[in-house]
Amino acid sequence: MRVAVIGGGPGGYIAAIKAAMLGAEVTLLEKAKVGGTCLNAGCIPTKALLASAEKLNAIKEAEEFGISIDGKVNVNFEVMMERKDKTIEQMVKGIKFLLEKRKVRLLNGFGKLVEKNKIEVQLNDGSLEIIEADKIILATGSVPIIPPLFPYDGNKVITSNEALFLKEMPESLIIVGGGVIGCEFGQFFNKLGTKVTVIEMAEQLLPPEDKDTAKQLERAFKKDKIKVMTNAKIVKCEVIDNQVVATLEDGKVLTAEKILISVGRKPYLEDLGVEDIGIHTSFGKIIVNDKMETNIEGVYGIGDIINSPFLAHVATKEGTIAAENAMGLNKKINYKAIPRCVYTDPEVASVGLTEKEATAKGIQYNRGQFDFRALGKAQVIGRYQGFIKIIVDAEDKIIGAAIVGPHATDLLAELTLAVHLGITAQDMGEVIHPHPTLTEGIMEALHDVHKSCLHSV
Template sequence: MKITVIGGGPGGYVAAIRAAMLGADVTLVNKSKVGGTCLNLGCIPTKALLATTEKLQTIKDARDFGIKVNGEIEIDFMAMMNRKNKIIGQLVSGIEFLLDKRKVRLLNGTGRVIEKNKVQVKYEDATTEIIDADKIIIATGSVPIVPPLFPYDRINVFTSDEALFLEEVPESIIIVGGGVIGCEFGQFFTKIGAKVTIIEMSDQLLPFEDPDVSKQLLRAFKKDKIKVMTGEKIVKCEVKDNRVIVHLENGKIVEAEKMLVSVGRRPYLENLGIDDVGVKLDKGKVEVDENLQTSVEGIYAIGDVVNSPFLAHVASKEGMVAAENAMGGNKTVDYRAVPRCVYTDPEVAAVGITEKEAKAKGIEYHTGQFDFRALGKAQAIGSYQGFIKIIVDKEDKIIGASIVGPHATDLLTELTLAVHLGITATQLGDVIHPHPTLSEGIMEAIHAVHNSCVHAL
């Protein structure tokens, strides 16, 4: 079985390796470095930079732990960027090593579907090659959305792609969009010395999460002196004398040295050729069935090009499923328990439905909540802002959860498993959790569902 995968991001390279493990002769066509946006321009580099600011904050807080730090704390911006680049390079090399060991043929070029079973690869020197394939998997990912309103010059006005290659700390920056990317970059820039203003059209940060989650993050941002403007619409944007000037609908004007536009992403399907071979699209996304097969038999699509959450871990799961189905399987993806993570301080993590979604859908539910402040471990490590909230349905099944606080993204796995398996609050509440740990908060929140939490009133 010959399988060609177009796109080497977290969906594509996983699909390629899995198909090879199942015995396929696999060709992976990728126009840049393997790992895609997540590894090269998203998840990993931003977390590397945020890790630096976390260390910085630890040093600043050292006195609270009985440690005297004498002397000025200085940020070496380029050293920070070089560390980020080194991490990316190591991980890219690791993926290339795995592809080689699995005998996946990696072609550095641009792929285009020219027939149901043929992919044309165009290399940088303009030469081309035709690859025969029994099955094709489309995994070309997404790119940032930049509305025409913004004078996108990649210097004064840029996206998260360009933000990762700045050579100096901006004096001030306007961030358009208070979603995951905007919040993470907003806190990063403010901690390295920039004056940050976040402008969000919705009435809260992280518009798709519950308001109480957003309020906790807003509280932290105010402490960090980040100016947050929610419910605001930008009507005009211009660059004058290397300054970005923003005009809001209410007449207010905001000015800064730089602007980061982070209002979302769109599927990258340019020059892919899939429409010419009959692959159907729905509102700019590739239409697939439950097996991730497109309207053309033998052509599959995964990741940001299909109508599923734009998350690396979702793309990887879909890559596994598409590869197995291309090899004769009949797998599907269960999207009920997709974890959502925001690596701010405090971290935000959620899974399943939110409380506001439950209300909108008319679902009968109950909640249990526990504050980190009441946990001995949280007090011991000096990080106790936030809470854990559990949502259960009328049958006591855990259908959603939100965590705001220390190590929230790591703690979420237990609750993701609970939602995925349909575990009840009673079942999870019976599990003995270790003491003293942050995970005790999950147990306490579960007990709060049934009003049996002994460490809260």
């Protein structure tokens, strides 16, 4: 079986490896670097930079823990960027090693569908190659959305792509969009000394989440002196005298050294040949079923180009399922328990339904909540802002959860499993959690669902 994968991001390279493991002869096409946006200009580099900011913050707070630091603490922005680049390079090499060991043929070039079993590849060296395959998996990812009103130049008006490769730290920065990308970049640059203003059209940061969840992050931003303007909209943007000038709908004018556009991403289907071979799309996304199959037999779609959350771990799961089905298995995707993570301080993580969504669906629910402040471990490490919230349905099955606080993105795994398996709060509450740990907060929130929490009143 010959399988071709177009796109080497977290969905595409995983699909290639899985198909090879199942016995396929696999060709992976990638026009840039394997790992896609996630590894090269997204998840990994942003977390590498946030890790540097976290170290700086720990130094600033060291005195609270009885550690005095004599002398000046300096930020070396260039070294931070070099460390980030080195991390990316190591991980790209790791993926190439895996592909080589699985005998996946990696071609660096741009692939275009010419028939349902044929791909024309414009290789980066200028040559042309035709790839014929029995099955094709499309995984071309997404690109940042840039509204026309912004005079994007990659210098003063930038996206996350340019923000990750700046040579110097900006003195001031306007961030358009208070979603995951905007919040993470906002806090990173703020901790390094940049004056940051976040503009969000919705009534809160992180619009998909419940208001009480977003409020915790807004509190932290206020403490850090990050200016947050919600229910705000930019109607005009210009670059004047080497400064960005943004005019809001209410007439207010903001100026900054740079403006970062982070209003979302859109599927990258340009020149892919989707329409040429008759693949059905809707609102710019490829239509697939729960087996990741398009309407064209033998052609699959995964990741940001289909109607599913723009998340690397979702693309990875979809890639695995597409490869398995391409190789004759019968697997289906299950989107019930998708983890959502924001790597700010405090971290924000959630899974399943929010209270807002449960209400909109007419689901009768109950909730339990426990504040980190009441946990011994949280007090010990000096990280006690936030809470753990668990949502259950009328049958006591856990249908959603949210965590705002220390290591929230790691703690979420236990609750993701609970939502996926439909475990009840009663059963899960019987599990003994180790002491002293942050996981005790999950146990306490589970008990609170039935008003039997011993450490709250």
